[in-house]
Amino acid sequence: MSKKQKRSIEELKADVGGFEAIWARVMQWAAQGWEAIPEDERDLLKWYGVFYRPPTPGYFMIRVRVPGGVLQGHCFTAAQWRTLADITRDYGRDVIDITTRQQVQLRWIRMEHVPEVLARLQSVGLTTMQTGHDNVRNVTTCPVAGLTDDEVFDTRPLVQTITDAIVGNWRYADIPRKFNITIIGCRDNCTHAETNDIAFTPALQGRTYGFNVWVGGAMGSWGTQRAWPLDIFVEPSAEQVMPVCLAILDIFRERGNRQQRKKARLKFVIDEMGIAAFREAVIARLPFPPKTAGCELTHAHAQNDHIGLHRQKNGRYYVGLNVTTGRLTLDEAYAVANLAEQYGTGEIRLTPEQNIVIPHVEEANLPLLFADPLMRTLSPNPLPFRRGLVACTGNTYCPFALIETKDRTRELVEYLDAELGEEVKHILGTFHIHASGCPNSCGRPHTGQIGLIGKKIRVNGEIVEGMDIYIGGEPGLFGAFNERWQKGVPCSEAGLLIASLVREYMQTRFPGETFHVWCLRKGLISGANTHYAPMIHDLQEATS
Known part of the structure; x- marks a missing residue:
């Protein structure tokens, strides 16, 4: 297909019209080989979390969604983590990456193996759906949500609720460009709320605890935008958080720039409308009258990386391991799963700083954990840089x-x-x-x-x-x-x-x-x- 004939991504989305048509193509290309994928249709794979990588022709990256860095009953288990390592061993090479949105990337996967890889992930409760291109990316939160005494809310149920509403919903898979959401219940702003399209941060309105809402934060080749305060306070419930999320997404879906992709972020919609008009447009779509913003409870310039030894509110400890550049070898990945099962409860969490947290470690197990050889490469006490x-x-x-x-x-x-x-x-x-x-x-x-x-x-x-x-x-x-x-x-x-x-x-x-x-x-x-x-x-x- 010549460049003149190449369809835009908007034309392509209109042509395919949904997930079933994309999945049919995935199965077809898996049977025919990667060379059969038309150049202008390669991006369709990203709706199933499969990424064509020009530097490694014939091999694909698969990005796995891990809401808030936790999953499956609000925990990301060693069994799931071991499945990621097994897939890498069986179909990839010696590399697993952790992303800044608390996800995992598997590399060197051949197209003919994609259906089986996705099936193996699904069998342990993992999905790759909508982890790339014009979709709502992984919803992030504090990686130690539910563990600490000083958090305002445990946000994990809300993260999963928003994820469930978006994943598999074509309405929110056909937006002008990528979209980032974070919901933070701690005071440390550890997910960089200021650079998300929507951020819910803990706040106090009168005597009521809830969230302030921030909008339009983003980073890209055009520059970096700090999120605007929307001057809206919502209760920490799905009945209020969900409608605000969907109202903002609907405005973006309707008004976002679909002709110039470099201007297809929520930031540019707010630039065009003005924050006051944007706020009124959001309120007009809500099923409840929101309050004005409360007192912000996040620390002004905190940047908690969760590395090291920290006491939990239940008397146990979580241990944050430093993964330099977010990249693990297979041996390291298997060792992490073993440590989580041997010294914790089998739960693993991922941080926005590309690191790993092993929670629920009994005090008696700490000396054994810290004596493990893995602590020399994924140190809980690394040097500062x-x-x-x-x-x-x-x-x-x-x-x-x-x-x-x-x-x-x-x-x-x-x-x-x-x-x-x-x-x-x-x-x-x-x-x-x-x-x-x-x-x-x-x-x-x-x-x-x-x-x-x-x-x-x-x-x-x-x-x-x-x-x-x-x-x-x-x-x-x-x-x-x-x-x-x-x-x-x-x-x-x-x-x-x-x-x-x-x-x-x-x-x-x-x-x-x-x-x-x-x-x-x-x-x-x-x-x-x-x-x-x-x-x-x-x-x-x-x-x-």
Whole structure:
């Protein structure tokens, strides 16, 4: 099919009209082989969580939905996790990835094996449905929901209710672009509510606890938008949370831009309507009169990564394991399942920082757990730069990435931890570096204290892997995005620059001064990126 004949994704969705037609194609292509898939229909596979990867032709990535990082009776079990490892062993290669939306990605799956892989997942209560393209992505929440004394709500039932309403519903599988929802019951904003299309955060209205609603947060090649407060308070019940979710989704479905995909996010609908008019449009669709927003209960700039040993409200403990760059080997994956069953209750949870939590560990089992060899590679007490690292897939698998993000950032944090890790750990505890291999921002680069965006650059006449370095980010609903500090730095030189910067921060900061405030005081950033950060990136620099 020529480029002139190629259908747009909107034309394609209109042609297929639903899940059954897409599934028929999946079965057909599984029988015929991946070469039989028309180029303009490859994206249809994403409605079943199957992704064609140009860097690995003939092999596919499968993304598994894990609502809130937990599943099946509100827990993601070691048996389910072991099934993911078994599928990888039988059909893939030695790699399993955890995503920043608390999901799992399996790689190197051949098209002819896709139906069997999906059937095996379904047999243990797992689904891949609608994990890509124009769908509501995995609904996130605090990975330790239901475990801690200081949380306001256990949000797991609400996460599952919203997921059940969306998955398998073609109405919400035919939206203009991807859509992110988070429901947070803790005070730490650990799912980055500020960058979600819809965020429910704990609040107090008078004497009633409930949620404030935030809308329009997003990240992409066009830039980064901090969510607007919708000035709506809802009770923590499906009867109020669900109608608000669906009202906003319906407005997006009807008014979202279906001609220009770079402008097909909720943020642009709100830009066009104005937040006041958008709020009125939402209220007009609700079956109840909402209250105005209450007092926000999330901490201003908290960024809890859940790594380490933490006491639960039932007297047991949860242990957060650091998975560097979110990538596991098969041996590590099986070891995690074994530890969860041997020392916990078989439950496993996934975090938005690409890490793993094993909950419900009895105090008597802690010495045995911490003595296990896995604790040396997935450390619950890592050095600060390894601990704070988030990294996208990279160009080994992703066609958009311009550098091999996971390898380059692993090398970077190993250097930084060797140079000043112990000092940073003692003074700051951790340091957050978020990296994306391209401007699409899958690694949430603008939410890190330091953000890295990969690019190709020319050095002495040769094209090499490089990055733009952004600094001064501050997490939270009232924080700030980072700003570009250095342009076109070779990956091999980034460590020295960042080490010098962080060392100067520790030496010259005022007591309690955050990295963001220090960067402002030093004149390294302007402070202009509080609500909106346009992307500053030239993809053509390498060949200009």
